[in-house]
Amino acid sequence: MSSKKEEQRRIREEKQQQAKQRAKVLGIAWKLALVVLVPLVVVVLLQGLRSNAQLVSPAVVSADDHVRGSADAPVTLVIYGDFQCPACxxxxxxxxxxxxxxxxxxQMVFRHYPLDSHRHSHLAARYAEAAGRQETFWPMHDMLYANQALWxxxxxxxxxxxxxxxxxxxDLERLQEDLSLQEVQDKIRADQRGGTRAGVRATPSLFINGRPAVTPxxxxxxxxxxxxxLRRIQGEA
Incomplete structure (x- = not known):
């Protein structure tokens, strides 16, 4: 009888030991997960906050936008474009x-919307954005479109x-350095995300004073x- 009780006690002790071992393993696993995941989550959240801060509605012209024409113009045309897009x-x-x-x-505003289906569109956008850092966005914009078939x-x-x-x-050396800047990539990404949020799904997409319009x-x-x-604005005045 005593041997049976001892056997039962031994089994209970083994089960308790196994339970403690499993708990220990799970504790180590959770600690490792926290060490890996917490910094990753923080980075993702920070990137999201930074990108969200840069998103701009088609109804707003920001200081980071590329604008052709007078800021006092009554009509603002915001164009989401892809430099490799034939329709653009x-x-x-x-x-x-x-x-x-x-x-x-x-006043005409150009915002980047490079499509993945155009293999050089992202690179072209980076060149235009880098040129903009030397106050030459619009000349590069015009040259990229005018010579689209060439490249x-x-x-x-x-x-x-x-x-x-x-x-x-x-300055070609400076341009090459600017091409890899995070700010350049962030601007392109923010333009595209802002366009998607506004309903852009294809290029070119046009907004007139914040409202979507059929591209002429x-x-x-x-x-x-x-x-x-202009007549609509005058009628509301």
């Missing part, structure tokens, strides 16, 4: 042809982009769009 290039041509007639009434089919358009920078008189396909359509908006 056509849209840029439309704006260029109409600008002489609408420029006094319009779009290239396996590596960096040499072509560098040539554009040289033609524009940029001709200079005449663009001029008519601006004229209607």
């Amino acid at each position: 290039r056509e849209g840029a041509d439309v704006f260029a042809r109409a600008w002489a007639r609408i420029g006094s009434s319009v 779009s089919a290239s396996s590596d358009p960096r040499a072509v982009f560098d040539g554009f920078a040289i033609d524009l008189g940029l 396909r001709t200079a005449v359509e663009l001029e008519a769009l601006v004229t209607r908006e």
Whole structure:
């Protein structure tokens, strides 16, 4: 009888020991998880806060935006574009042809929306943004679109982009340094996230005084769009 009790006691002790061992292992696992996950969560949250702070609505023009025209213009056109997008290039041509007639009434804002389906679009956006740090965003913007066919089919358009920078008189060494800046990548990412939040799903996407609009396909359509908006504003005054 005593041997049976001893056997039962031994079994209980073994189970208790196994339970303690499992608890110890779980405790170590939790500590390791906290060591790994907590810093990761903090980094993700900080990045999210930083990016969210940069998101701008199409109804607002920020100090970081690239603006062509007067800040006092009654009509603000915000364009989300991709430098490798053929429709965006056509849209840029439309704006260029109409600008002489609408420029006094319009400020045009370009925001990046590079599509993953265009393999060089992110690199082109970085070149434009880096050029902007030398006050040459719009000339690079125009050159990228005007020569889209030249670099779009290239396996590596960096040499072509560098040539554009040289033609524009940029400091090439500084440009190369700026291309890898986190601020440059953050600006592009923030533009795109802000566009997505505003409903952008394709390029080009146009907003007129904060409201989505169909992107004009001709200079005449663009001029008519601006004229209607001016009349709407005057009617509300």
